[in-house]
Amino acid sequence: MWIRSQDKSLLTEARFMRAEDHRVSKPTKKDPFNDEYVRTDIGSDFVLLGSYKTRDRALQVLDEIQGAIWESERAKIFPKDGYVAPVCTMPKL
Numbered sequence: 001m002w003i004r005s006q007d008k009s010l011l012t013e014a015r016f017m018r019a020e021d022h023r024v025s026k027p028t029k030k031d032p033f034n035d036e037y038v039r040t041d042i043g044s045d046f047v048l049l050g051s052y053k054t055r056d057r058a059l060q061v062l063d064e065i066q067g068a069i070w071e072s073e074r075a076k077i078f079p080k081d082g083y084v085a086p087v088c089t090m091p092k093l
Helices: 055-079
Strands: 002-003 011-012 018-024 037-044 047-052 087-089
Touching: 018 055, 037 055, 047 055, 055 087
Parallel strands: 002 087
Antiparallel strands: 002 011, 018 037, 037 047
16 A cells, blocks of 8 residues: 655555654753653654654554555455545644
């Protein structure tokens, strides 16, 4: 399936996608080296497609993409049901 990145700067045919947690430094005045913030990135073939504040949200996005793939494949089998665009855009946060 073709996937458009969250910032819309990339269009790639994704063969697989993965959610990966990253600790991100979020400095404050009290602690300029604070790393309490964790974000989950979704990527494919070493390309960042989107970032989400929680792993649950990233997994929801992967569920949405899975649904879009299913609908696209179903439209190939049952073309009378209508055409489904085979491009999915990564949702914002």
